[in-house]
Amino acid sequence: MPRGTAIALWVPTPRRTAMRMRLAQSSLGVSYLDALGWNDPSPRPILDAAPDHPVLSPGDKVRVLHRLDHGAPAMAWLPWGYTPATDSQRRPDHYLHARVETALAMPALRRAWREGRCLVPLDAWFEWQGEAGNAIPYRIQLPRGAPLFAAAITDARPGRGKRAGSGLVLISAQEGNGLLDAQGHRPVVLAEEDARVWADPQTTPEHARLLALEFLLPPPAFEWQALQTESAPLPAPEDAATPPHHVEG
Helix, strand or coil: CCCCEEEEEECCCCCCCCCCCEEECCHHHHCCCCCCCCCCCCHHHHCCCCCCEEEECCEEEEEEEEEEEEEEEEEEEECCCCCCCCCCCCCCCEEEEEHHHHHHHHHHHHHHHHHHHEEEEECCEEEEEEECCCCEEEECCCCHHHHHEEEECCCCCCCCCCCCCCCCEHHHHHHHCCCCCCCCCCCCCEEHHHHHHHHHCCCHHHHHHHHHCCCCCCHHHEEEEECCCCCCCCCCCCCCCCCCCCECC
C-alpha cells in the first residue's frame, strides 16, 4: 500500500501509558523462524500459536526468539516490560524500551545487554501522532508485510524460575532515527543476517552496539499508513493515571 493511505482497522488507543507504540505479532511462530533461517525444537503449540490479541500493549506476553539456552535457537513467551529487582525503598523503574547508549550505561540493563540479547519478531508496529485526544495511529511495516526483527534484551533465562518484574526491553533507535517523528523511540529493526548476529551469544557487547547503531534498517526500508480508528481518545502523557513506565532518552 502506498504511504499515506488510510485503512480501516480497530486499534486500541494507549490509555494508561505515555508510550505511544503498540506491536503487531499475529503470524504463526514457525513463519518467523523460517524467515530468520532458524530451526527450533520448541514444542509445536508455541510455534503454531498467535497472541490472544492482534495488537500487543506493554505488559502483554509476546513471542521472543533467542539463543539463551546454551546457544540453541528457541522461541518463548515473555512479558513486554522489565522491572529490575531493587533493595531501595523507592518505587522501582519499569523499562519498556531504551536507546543503545542508555542500555549500556545503566547497571540495571547492562547485564541484559551482555547476556540476554534476543529478538522480537513482528508483522508491524503502531505509533500515534498528534495532540492528545486527537492522535492518529499509523501502522509501520516492511514492504509486502515481511516479518521484521526488533532487537531486545531480557533478564529472563530458560530453566530459571520467573521473578516478578522479569521481562523484555525493546532497543530503540538513537535520537534522529525516528520515522513519523525524528525524535521518536522506534524499534531497532535488523536485517535477517544482522538479527542472527545480534542474538548470537558469542557476539560481544561492543559488536552488538555497532549493529544497533549502524546496521539498523533505515527509514526508507519501511512503509506506513494512517489508520481509521474508532478507539477512545489518547490521554496526554502527563495524565495522572499513567503508571511508572520508564522511558529512557
